[in-house]
Amino acid sequence: MSVLLEAEGITAGYGASTVLRDVSVTVDEHEAVVVLGANGAGKSTLMSVLAGMLPFTGRLAVDGVELTNLRPDVMLSKGVSLVPQGRGTLSAMSVLDNLYVGAVSRRGRADIEADIERWFTVFPRLKERSSQIAGTLSGGEQQMLAIARALMSRPRLLLCDEVSLGLAPVIVQGLFDTLRDINKESGTALLLVEQNAELALAIASRVYLLEVGEVTSTGTAQEFRENDSIRAAYLGY
Numbered sequence: 001m002s003v004l005l006e007a008e009g010i011t012a013g014y015g016a017s018t019v020l021r022d023v024s025v026t027v028d029e030h031e032a033v034v035v036l037g038a039n040g041a042g043k044s045t046l047m048s049v050l051a052g053m054l055p056f057t058g059r060l061a062v063d064g065v066e067l068t069n070l071r072p073d074v075m076l077s078k079g080v081s082l083v084p085q086g087r088g089t090l091s092a093m094s095v096l097d098n099l100y101v102g103a104v105s106r107r108g109r110a111d112i113e114a115d116i117e118r119w120f121t122v123f124p125r126l127k128e129r130s131s132q133i134a135g136t137l138s139g140g141e142q143q144m145l146a147i148a149r150a151l152m153s154r155p156r157l158l159l160c161d162e163v164s165l166g167l168a169p170v171i172v173q174g175l176f177d178t179l180r181d182i183n184k185e186s187g188t189a190l191l192l193v194e195q196n197a198e199l200a201l202a203i204a205s206r207v208y209l210l211e212v213g214e215v216t217s218t219g220t221a222q223e224f225r226e227n228d229s230i231r232a233a234y235l236g237y
C-alpha cells in the first residue's frame with residue numbers, strides 16, 4: 001500500500017514552548033491509525049500541524065510530495081480534512097449551511113445534496129435541526145455536525161481529534177460504526193486521536209503512543225491490546 005501522509009521529524013509548539021519533538025507518523029492509503037496519549041501529550045498539536053494550521057520544522061509529504069507553505073486550504077485540497085477537538089462548526093451558521101461550507105471545494109450540486117442526505121441518515125438529529133444555528137446545538141450535536149461537515153469534502157484522510165468526547169455511548173458506537181464503514185467501504189484513511197482507546201483500537205490497524213510530545217512506541221493494534229502496561233494505562237483493564 002502506498003503512503004498517503006508522511007510526517008517526519010516534526011517539531012512544533014507555541015511561541016517559546018516546544019510541544020512536539022521529532023515526531024514521525026505515516027498513514028497509508030485506506031489505513032486507519034490511532035494516536036494514544038495522555039492529556040497534554042501533544043495530540044491536538046500534532047493534528048493541527050497535519051491539518052496545516054500550525055508552523056513546524058521537519059518534513060510533511062502527501063503522496064510522496066513534500067509540502068511547504070502549509071495552510072489548511074492546501075491540506076484540504078490534498079484530501080486531508082480535520083475534525084478539530086470540540087470546535088468544528090461555524091457557530092453563526094445553520095446546520096445545513098455548515099454542511100454546504102464543508103463541500104465548498106466540490107462541484108456537482110446533486111452529489112453534494114446526496115452526501116448531505118447520507119449524513120442526515122447517519123445523524124438524524126442533524127436533519128431535525130437542519131435550520132438551527134450551529135452555535136445553539138448541544139455539545140453532542142455540534143460534534144456530529146463537525147464530523148459530517150469534515151466528511152462533506154470527501155476527504156482521502158480524515159483526521160479525528162477526540163470525536164467521541166461528550167457523546168452518549170449509543171451515539172459513540174454508531175459513530176464508530178460509521179467511521180469503520182467510511183474506512184472499509186469508501187477507503188477513506190483515518191487518523192484518530194481518541195480517549196476511547198478501546199473503540200479506536202477496534203477500528204485501527206496501527207498505533208502510535210505519544211508521551212510528552214514524543215512518539216515512545218508504535219505497533220499494531222493487536223500488539224497494543226496485548227501489552228499489559230498499555231492496557232493498564234489506556235484501556236483500564
Ligand SMILES: Nc1ncnc2c1ncn2[C@@H]1O[C@H](COP(=O)(O)OP(=O)(O)OP(=O)(O)O)[C@@H](O)[C@H]1O
Pocket residue numbers: 014019037038039040041042043044045046085
Ligand atoms: N494555543 C496554545 N498556546 C499555548 N500552549 C498550548 C496551546 N495549545 C496547546 N498548548 C499546550 O501544548 C501542550 C499540548 O497540548 P495538546 O492540546 O496538543 O494536548 P493533547 O494531547 O491534545 O491533550 P488533550 O488530551 O487534553 O486534548 C499542553 O501543555 C497545552 O497546554
Ligand SMILES: [Mg+2]
Pocket residue numbers: 043044045085161162
Ligand atoms: Mg487534544
